[in-house]
Amino acid sequence: MYQILRQIVRTGIKTEAPPAPDQDLRVAAQRLERAMLETLGRALVIRQIDAGSCNGCELEINALSNPYYNLEALGIKFAASPKHADLLLVTGPVAKNMEVAVKRAYECTPAPKLVVAVGDCGANGGVFGESYASCGRVANVIPVDVAVPGCPPTPLALMTGILTAISSR
Numbered sequence: 001m002y003q004i005l006r007q008i009v010r011t012g013i014k015t016e017a018p019p020a021p022d023q024d025l026r027v028a029a030q031r032l033e034r035a036m037l038e039t040l041g042r043a044l045v046i047r048q049i050d051a052g053s054c055n056g057c058e059l060e061i062n063a064l065s066n067p068y069y070n071l072e073a074l075g076i077k078f079a080a081s082p083k084h085a086d087l088l089l090v091t092g093p094v095a096k097n098m099e100v101a102v103k104r105a106y107e108c109t110p111a112p113k114l115v116v117a118v119g120d121c122g123a124n125g126g127v128f129g130e131s132y133a134s135c136g137r138v139a140n141v142i143p144v145d146v147a148v149p150g151c152p153p154t155p156l157a158l159m160t161g162i163l164t165a166i167s168s169r
Contacts, residue, residue, distance in 0.1 A: 024156065025069070025156055025159075028156060028159050028163065029159070031163055032076075032159055032163045032166070033074045033075065035166045035167050036076070036166055037075075039166050039169050040086065040166075044162075045077050045085050045086050045087070046076060046077070046078050046079065046086070046089050047078070047079050047080075047084075047085035047089070048088075048089045048091070049082075049105055050091050050092060051090050051091065051092045051093065051094040051098045051102050051138065052092040052093055052094060052095030052097075052128075053091040053119065053121055054092070054121075056151065056152035057121075057122070058091060060153060060155050060158060061089065061158065063155045064155050069156075069159070082105040082108040083109070083110070085113075086112075086114060087114040087115070087116060087162065087166075088106060088109060088115045089116050090102065090115060090116070090138045090142075090144075091119055091121070091122055092122060093125050093126060093128040093129070093134045093135070093137065093138075094134065094138055095133060095135070096132075096135060099135050099141055103141060103142060114145050114146075114168075114169065115142055115143060115144045115145050116148060116162060116165050117137065117139065117144045117147040117148065119148070119152055119153055121137075122138045122147065122148075123138075123149050124137050124147075124149075145165045145168055146162075146168070147161075148160075
């Protein structure tokens with residue numbers, strides 16, 4: 001027991017310093033919040049659809065909810081139903097098996113609706129392209145307002161894509 005305590009005292013605290021505040025992130029967050037309130041006058045509700053991705057983009061979308069990016073503080077929420085959504089966030093190339101589901105989600109989303117295609121696969125089909133099992137990019141199935149490139153795109157790029165979609169409304 002004493003050996004462990006001595007080791008702890010000798011070693012000290014070994015943790016990383018917290019990351020420095022990112023000025024680009026603050027500016028993007030302020031612009032996003034302002035555009036959302038000017039355009040909608042309320043919170044933005046997003047429905048995320050995985051149309052056949054490798055889940056790399058989903059990991060970055062999940063990072064938007066962590067304390068560093070904190071989209072909830074800006075008034076942006078994720079919904080389980082497209083009936084409550086203002087914006088569809090679609091990841092991956094649209095698999096043939098998901099084509100009908102993506103179209104139905106788009107039809108269920110109340111107007112005016114926005115669609116953001118996420119990642120290289122959503123934007124242009126990525127390495128999968130069009131094949132017997134894939135419809136390719138999201139725009140081949142439903143109209144897309146903004147495409148966010150990257151494999152996977154960073155959370156800041158996702159925030160910028162959402163901002164662009166809201167601003168284009």
